[in-house]
Amino acid sequence: xxxxxxxxxxIIAGVLAALIMAGALFLSHDSLSENxxxxxxxxxxxxxxxxxxxxxxxxxxxxxxxIGITKNTNTASAEEGPYTAPRGLASSEALARELFVxxxxxxxxxxxxxxxxxxxxxxxxxxxxxKFPSATTYTQSSLTIxxxxxxxxxxxxxxxxxxxxxxxxxxxxxxxxxAMSENSSSELKKLKSVALTYTSIKNILLNTAVPExxxxxxxxxxxxMSKIALAVEQMSAWGGxxxxxxxxxxxxxxxxxxxxEALNSLFTFTSALKKRx
Numbered sequence: 001x002x003x004x005x006x007x008x009x010x011i012i013a014g015v016l017a018a019l020i021m022a023g024a025l026f027l028s029h030d031s032l033s034e035n036x037x038x039x040x041x042x043x044x045x046x047x048x049x050x051x052x053x054x055x056x057x058x059x060x061x062x063x064x065x066x067i068g069i070t071k072n073t074n075t076a077s078a079e080e081g082p083y084t085a086p087r088g089l090a091s092s093e094a095l096a097r098e099l100f101v102x103x104x105x106x107x108x109x110x111x112x113x114x115x116x117x118x119x120x121x122x123x124x125x126x127x128x129x130x131k132f133p134s135a136t137t138y139t140q141s142s143l144t145i146x147x148x149x150x151x152x153x154x155x156x157x158x159x160x161x162x163x164x165x166x167x168x169x170x171x172x173x174x175x176x177x178x179a180m181s182e183n184s185s186s187e188l189k190k191l192k193s194v195a196l197t198y199t200s201i202k203n204i205l206l207n208t209a210v211p212e213x214x215x216x217x218x219x220x221x222x223x224x225m226s227k228i229a230l231a232v233e234q235m236s237a238w239g240g241x242x243x244x245x246x247x248x249x250x251x252x253x254x255x256x257x258x259x260x261e262a263l264n265s266l267f268t269f270t271s272a273l274k275k276r277x
Contacts, residue, residue, distance in 0.1 A: 083101040090239075091131070091247070098127065102124060132234055135226040136230075139219070148211075154211050154214065155274075168197060172232055173252065183240070188238060191233075195236055198229035217262070224258040228256060228259050
């Protein structure tokens with residue numbers, strides 16, 4: 001898995017998108033506050049806005065004014081509680097709405113407690129991150145553990161399993177950046193192929209005989225392959241939202257670091273074991 005270039009294109013694009021969104025968010029709030037102070041009527045669109053799942057919604061600021069910013073619109077009874085954007089919205093739209101409400105609440109307080117504000121913002125961010133499933137976590141019961149199995153034979157089996165990764169000729173984040181900049185489904189299909197390769201490696205690792213001495217290290221390797229396979233698969237299914245893109249880049253980077261640590265730990269340990277023989 002060759003790593004040749006950075007993900008700067010993705011990160012810069014995401015940061016710019018976030019800055020633009022934040023600016024629009026605060027301008028929208030200031031405009032709304034001014035209208036409320038002067039008694040102006042806030043206009044409502046003649047036609048409802050259609051969400052991704054075709055549920056008609058009025059302008060979201062009007063919606064917030066009608067239901068109150070403390071009501072959860074995802075509950076049938078609209079019980080009092082933290083506001084959550086309606087389901088079916090793009091991540092950037094949902095994030096903007098929830099940030100708007102939180103900003104309104106904080107701005108209305110005499111003083112802002114930094115720790116409380118950070119906790120609220122972290123919770124808002126987690127709403128979008130949690131949309132993406134986590135990878136399967138395997139346990140020792142999933143492995144083929146063999147007492148007395150040769151460390152050298154095991155190491156050769158691991159090297160053989162990873163040889164198929166040589167078919168991955170470009171850094172995944174470079175492919176993802178091009179898919180975004182060119183709005184290219186063909187680039188996303190390349191990532192799907194990479195995800196299948198990583199899933200295949202994970203399955204080989206699950207069926208590889210594992211010496212008792214390296215069970216923990218091997219399990220870490222299996223789970224890190226599970227994470228990176230899913231991260232690339234999720235990137236391949238990207239639907240065009242900038243917030244989703246940032247989340248997916250973060251998930252991939254975390255999985256990539258986990259895989260590198262697992263590989264380093266495994267081969268450091270097996271090298272030490274071979275010296276004892």
